[in-house]
Amino acid sequence: MKRRQFLSVAATGLAAGALAKPAIAQSMPEVRWRLSSTFPKSLDTLYGASESLARYVSEATDGKFQIQPFAAGEIVGTFQAFDAVSNGTVEMIHGPGYYFLGKDPAFAVFSDMPFALNARQKNAWLYQAGGNDLVNQFLAKYNVHAIPGGNTGTQMGGWFRKEIRTVQDLQGLKFRVAGIAGQVMAKLGAVPQQIAGGEIYPALERGTIDAAEWVGPYDDEKLGFAKVAPFYYYPGFWEGGPAVHFYFTKAKWEELPKHYKAVLEDAAARAGMDMLAKYDARNPAALRRLIGAGAQLRPFSLEILEAAYKAANEIYDEISAKNADFKKMYDSLREFRNEEYLWFQVAEYGFDTFMIRTRSRG
Amino acid sequence: MKRRQFLSVAATGLAAGALAKPAIAQSMPEVRWRLSSTFPKSLDTLYGASESLARYVSEATDGKFQIQPFAAGEIVGTFQAFDAVSNGTVEMIHGPGYYFLGKDPAFAVFSDMPFALNARQKNAWLYQAGGNDLVNQFLAKYNVHAIPGGNTGTQMGGWFRKEIRTVQDLQGLKFRVAGIAGQVMAKLGAVPQQIAGGEIYPALERGTIDAAEWVGPYDDEKLGFAKVAPFYYYPGFWEGGPAVHFYFTKAKWEELPKHYKAVLEDAAARAGMDMLAKYDARNPAALRRLIGAGAQLRPFSLEILEAAYKAANEIYDEISAKNADFKKMYDSLREFRNEEYLWFQVAEYGFDTFMIRTRSRG
Numbered sequence: 240m241k242r243r244q245f246l247s248v249a250a251t252g253l254a255a256g257a258l259a260k261p262a263i264a265q266s267m268p269e270v271r272w273r274l275s276s277t278f279p280k281s282l283d284t285l286y287g288a289s290e291s292l293a294r295y296v297s298e299a300t301d302g303k304f305q306i307q308p309f310a311a312g313e314i315v316g317t318f319q320a321f322d323a324v325s326n327g328t329v330e331m332i333h334g335p336g337y338y339f340l341g342k343d344p345a346f347a348v349f350s351d352m353p354f355a356l357n358a359r360q361k362n363a364w365l366y367q368a369g370g371n372d373l374v375n376q377f378l379a380k381y382n383v384h385a386i387p388g389g390n391t392g393t394q395m396g397g398w399f400r401k402e403i404r405t406v407q408d409l410q411g412l413k414f415r416v417a418g419i420a421g422q423v424m425a426k427l428g429a430v431p432q433q434i435a436g437g438e439i440y441p442a443l444e445r446g447t448i449d450a451a452e453w454v455g456p457y458d459d460e461k462l463g464f465a466k467v468a469p470f471y472y473y474p475g476f477w478e479g480g481p482a483v484h485f486y487f488t489k490a491k492w493e494e495l496p497k498h499y500k501a502v503l504e505d506a507a508a509r510a511g512m513d514m515l516a517k518y519d520a521r522n523p524a525a526l527r528r529l530i531g532a533g534a535q536l537r538p539f540s541l542e543i544l545e546a547a548y549k550a551a552n553e554i555y556d557e558i559s560a561k562n563a564d565f566k567k568m569y570d571s572l573r574e575f576r577n578e579e580y581l582w583f584q585v586a587e588y589g590f591d592t593f594m595i596r597t598r599s600r601g
Numbered sequence: 602m603k604r605r606q607f608l609s610v611a612a613t614g615l616a617a618g619a620l621a622k623p624a625i626a627q628s629m630p631e632v633r634w635r636l637s638s639t640f641p642k643s644l645d646t647l648y649g650a651s652e653s654l655a656r657y658v659s660e661a662t663d664g665k666f667q668i669q670p671f672a673a674g675e676i677v678g679t680f681q682a683f684d685a686v687s688n689g690t691v692e693m694i695h696g697p698g699y700y701f702l703g704k705d706p707a708f709a710v711f712s713d714m715p716f717a718l719n720a721r722q723k724n725a726w727l728y729q730a731g732g733n734d735l736v737n738q739f740l741a742k743y744n745v746h747a748i749p750g751g752n753t754g755t756q757m758g759g760w761f762r763k764e765i766r767t768v769q770d771l772q773g774l775k776f777r778v779a780g781i782a783g784q785v786m787a788k789l790g791a792v793p794q795q796i797a798g799g800e801i802y803p804a805l806e807r808g809t810i811d812a813a814e815w816v817g818p819y820d821d822e823k824l825g826f827a828k829v830a831p832f833y834y835y836p837g838f839w840e841g842g843p844a845v846h847f848y849f850t851k852a853k854w855e856e857l858p859k860h861y862k863a864v865l866e867d868a869a870a871r872a873g874m875d876m877l878a879k880y881d882a883r884n885p886a887a888l889r890r891l892i893g894a895g896a897q898l899r900p901f902s903l904e905i906l907e908a909a910y911k912a913a914n915e916i917y918d919e920i921s922a923k924n925a926d927f928k929k930m931y932d933s934l935r936e937f938r939n940e941e942y943l944w945f946q947v948a949e950y951g952f953d954t955f956m957i958r959t960r961s962r963g
Contacts, residue, residue, distance in 0.1 A: 266663055267628055298863035299661060301628055357953060359721065359754070362874065363881035392721070393948040455948065474951035501660035505867035512724065512870050519725035523940040526947065536947065544955050577960060578885040584957040585888065585898065586755040586817065589836035591719060591953075593906050595946040598939060 267303045268496065274485075275324070277317040277334030279436070280310045282458055284517045285483065288389045288510045289333045292485065295506035304499055306331065321486070325381045330491045333388060335483050336374075337418045342381075344419065344558050348568040349374045351481035352419045353551040355572060358390040358480035358515055360579045365482065368575050373568045374484070384492040388485040388507045389514035392522075396472035396539055397452030398464040400443065403472075406546050415439055415451035419554060420477030426550035427543070436462070443467040456525035457518060465534040472537050476547060483514070629665045630858065636847075637686070639679040639696030641798070642672045644820055646879045647845065650751045650872045651695045654847065657868035666861055668693065683848065687743045692853045695750055697845050698736075699780045704743075706781065706920050710930040711736045713843035714781045715913040717934060720752040720842035720877055722941045727844060730937050735930045736846070746854040750847040750869045751876035754884075758834035758901055759814030760826040762805065765834075768908050777801055777813035781916060782839030788912035789905070798824070805829040818887035819880060827896040834899050838909060845876070 274293060278285040289308035296304050315323040320332040321339040336350030348355075349370065356364060364370035365387045378385055397416065403409060410428040414421075421431030432448050442448045444467040451468065452475060453459045465471070485507050492500070530536070539547075555573075559566035636655060640647040651670035658666050677685040682694040683701040698712030710717075711732065718726060726732035727749045740747055759778065765771060772790040776783075783793030794810050804810045806829040813830065814837060815821045827833070847869050854862070892898070901909075917935075921928040 295863065295867055299860055299867055301858070301860040354956065354959075357949065357956075359877065359881050363878040365878075366875065367878045367882035393952045395948055456944070474948040474955070476952060476955065479952045479956070496663070498661055498663040501657065502864070502867070505657055505661055505864070505871045508874050509867045509870035512874055513728065515721065516725040516727075516729045519721050519941065519944075520729035523944040526944050527940075538951055541955075548955075548959060576956075578889075579881065580953075580957050580960045582818070582881075582885040582888050583953065584961070586757055586836045587719065588953060588957060589900055590755045590838060590841045591942075591945065591950060593836070593838065593903075593910075594716065594719075594841070594938075594942050595950060597716075597910060598942045599946070 267300065270304045270495070270499065272304075272306045272330040272491070273314065274306050274308045274331040274333060275311070275314045275320050275329045276308060277311050277320045277332060277338050279312070281461060282454070284457065284514060284521070285389070285391070285454075286310055287517070288483065288514045291510040291513050292333075292388065292503075292506050295509055296502055299502045299506065300499065304502065308333075321381070321383070324486045324488050325383050327488045327491065330488050332486045333483060334486075335481055337481075340418050343564065344562060345377055345564040345568055347419050348565060348572055349377075349482060350484070351478045352555075353423050353477040354479070354548055356480050356576050356579065357583075358392045360576065360583070361390060361480040361482050362387070363579070364572060364575045368571070370568075370571065370575075373571060377564050377568065378486070379489070382489045383486050384489045385484040385486045386504055386507045387482055387511055389483040389511040391454060391478070391481050391483075392515055392518050393455075393480065394475035394478035395452070395455045395459065396475045397450055398443065398459070398468035398534075399450040399470040399472060399537075400446070400468045401449070402470050402537060403450075403543070404540055405542055409543070412450060413448040415442070415448050416477070418477070419551070420452075422554050423477065423547050423550045426553070427546055440464065440467065455518065455522055456529055457521040460525045460529055465529050465532045469533050469535050470537050471529065471534040472539055474539070476539065476544060483511070629662065632666045632857070632861065634666075634668045634692040634853070635676065636668050636670045636693040636695060637673070637676045637682050637691045638670060639673050639682045639694060639700050641674070643823060644816070646819065646876060646883070647751070647753070647816075648672060649879070650845065650876045653872040653875050654695075654750065654865075654868050657871055658864055661864045661868065662861065666864065670695075683743070683745070686848045686850050687745050689850045689853065692850050694848045695845060696848075697843055699843075702780050705926065706924060707739055707926040707930055709781050710927060710934055711739075711844060712846070713840045715785050715839040716841070716910055718842050718938050718941065719945075720754045722938065722945070723752060723842040723844045724749070725941070726934060726937045730933070732930075732933065732937075735933060739926050739930065740848070741851070744851045746849045746851045747846040748849075748866055748869045749844055749873055751845040751873040753816060753840070753843050753845075754877055754880050755817075755842065756837035756840035757814070757817045757821065758837045759812055760805065760821070760830035760896075761812040761832040761834060761899075762808070762830045763811070764832050764899060765812075765905070766902055767904055771905070774812060775810040777804070777810050778839070780839070781913070782814075784916055785839065785909050785912045788915070789908055802826065802829065817880065817884055818891055819883040822887045822891055827891050827894045831895050831897050832899050833891065833896040834901055836901070838901065838906060845873070 274289050276286050276289040280286050293306040293308050311317045323329050324332040336346035339346045412429040413432050414429045415432045415434045439451045636651050638648050638651040642648050655668040655670050673679045685691050686694040698708035701708045774791040775794050776791045777794045777796045786793050801813045
């Protein structure tokens with residue numbers, strides 16, 4: 240609103256309450272929302288994105304738009320969060336799509352699944368190659384709108400009590416791993432286990448399970464797995480670049496003033512960038528400490544990676560044959576991926592390769 | 602301002618003009634700034650970050666904070682831009698620090714120089730490891746404040762008329778390359794050339810120069826170098842992750858309302874993320890077209906990379922011995938880099954390696 244307009248409205252002597260929409264209320268209305276994270280506070284980098292977003296939105300609106308973040312379980316649990324935003328119990332949630340895979344495997348495509356995209360490529364697909372438009376076309380049926388809000392970077396492959404070298408070593412292995420990665424592991428002969436974060440350590444210690452994947456060095460360190468399952472495998476090929484989204488009840492999103500939507504989009508981009516930068520800044524020292532505490536780094540063998548790649552493609556074909564939403568997003572992502580690595584293998588990989596080689600030689 | 606407060610102010614009958622600072626003006630004052638980009642409009646991804654930032658800021662403030670972007674040369678030229686923001690001729694500029702290397706080599710540390718950080722690591726250093734605080738401590742002496750605003754990703758090493766395999770092949774080579782990379786190349790026996798973008802093609806065609814570096818596939822394609830210097834080398838080891846900043850006249854920055862500063866920080870993060878995502882989305886197809894047009898990809902040999910790495914470290918030691926600002930930032934960046942590659946060589950590199958291998962095998 241221009242100041243001159245404000246003055247003339249004031250000068251008319253009209254009580255603001257008599258106007259359907261006072262100009263001041265249009266410009267900076269007070270809005271209070273609740274944001275339910277799917278993460279516990281102990282995952283401070285993931286949960287922290289909700290705190291960052293809330294702070295950025297408040298700061299950018301001079302305190303007028305207040306978003307209160309809640310940890311998983313404070314209002315709704317992790318896996319109930321999507322229903323809560325879909326039916327308007329909360330205005331917003333934050334989490335990776337694959338937490339809601341039980342509804343539809345299509346949720347995995349835009350978050351992560353085996354052998355997809357690394358973090359930069361995921362951002363490029365979502366923001367600059369129509370990826371997030373496909374996400375919102377898909378989510379419209381749930382009355383949900385989503386904006387990307389972070390990425391962890393490539394995760395680790397998890398903690399194993401014994402070394403695994405071949406597909407044969409995976410037979411009967413009780414592995415705490417979820418979603419499509421769990422299906423891939425099952426095809427390879429392992430037995431996927433569903434266990435909440437807090438129960439992983441005792442299960443590994445007792446040998447109830449043989450292996451468990453969590454996130455990466457910074458988050459894994461807190462749970463102390465190195466003591467009970469010291470073989471720390473990489474890469475987490477099912478999470479090459481896991482994207483996390485902010486999801487909004489669509490009607491709530493749509494009734495926001497246009498500039499509050501813009502503030503949210505800017506703040507989500509910044510909070511998302513923070514998340515990746517925090518992981519990148521904190522993982523190295525955590526990895527160093529983990530190795531000091533007994534973790535033994537092991538790469539997955541080419542035999543295992545190739546068998547998993549084949550199994551993943553079979554699963555994608557099976558799902559695509561009966562699920563048009565999955566197929567539409569997956570076809571877009573796969574075509575994009577094949578082009579991306581044409582380029583990434585040149586300058587980016589060439590630079591990193593020399594830097595890694597130089598570092599390891601001191 | 603709470604609506605109740607607004608009503609009570611209006612109800613007093615005080616003319617808003619009689620108040621020293623009308624609440625509305627405090628809340629959403631009209632601000633108009635000029636932003637001089639150091640890039641021409643033809644570099645649409647780099648110049649585009651200024652357009653994006655201006656749009657995001659306008660949208661987030663309901664049109665109240667208007668920033669008008671200008672291309673290099675419209676108000677001031679590329680290399681004069683820093684003086685213009687330092688003395689307040691314009692409120693803002695956008696560009697990589699190394700454009701202002703003539704003032705102080707310290708400008709290279711936070712933008713890019715040979716064998717530094719890749720794009721994600723640069724973001725992590727700037728945002729999460731105190732890097733940008735060091736930048737602003739350094740820039741305070743110029744009355745300038747800066748916020749990160751984009752990265753191109755690893756650039757290419759440039760276009761060469763003949764293949765170069767050894768350091769011997771670099772002797773006397775007239776190479777259009779600037780800054781510290783130029784000093785490294787000079788140590789290796791090449792002759793760095795300073796030529797504006799528009800003059801590179803005819804100089805390569807006539808053989809006045811032997812080689813030239815520019816950006817990467819998407820930008821290089823527009824200048825048609827493949828026809829006259831077909832050997833396209835990688836990686837651009839002097840630009841592993843070039844950061845671009847938005848710079849503000851410090852007094853202008855400080856007099857902004859707090860929430861407009863927040864809007865600018867959010868918008869800069871989003872515009873910066875856009876830039877990297879655009880390059881990542883557009884480079885693959887451009888590379889494909891360049892190869893179709895005759896470009897021949899060549900990696901720099903290990904001999905050349907190692908000689909360049911040694912030369913770069915000698916230069917850094919020389920500068921550090923006499924320049925405390927450079928030393929302070931460089932020491933921070935170098936220590937961070939060595940830790941980063943400890944981690945990046947594990948999960949990230951392991952994932953990319955398998956994906957690249959799988960792609961090249963079809």
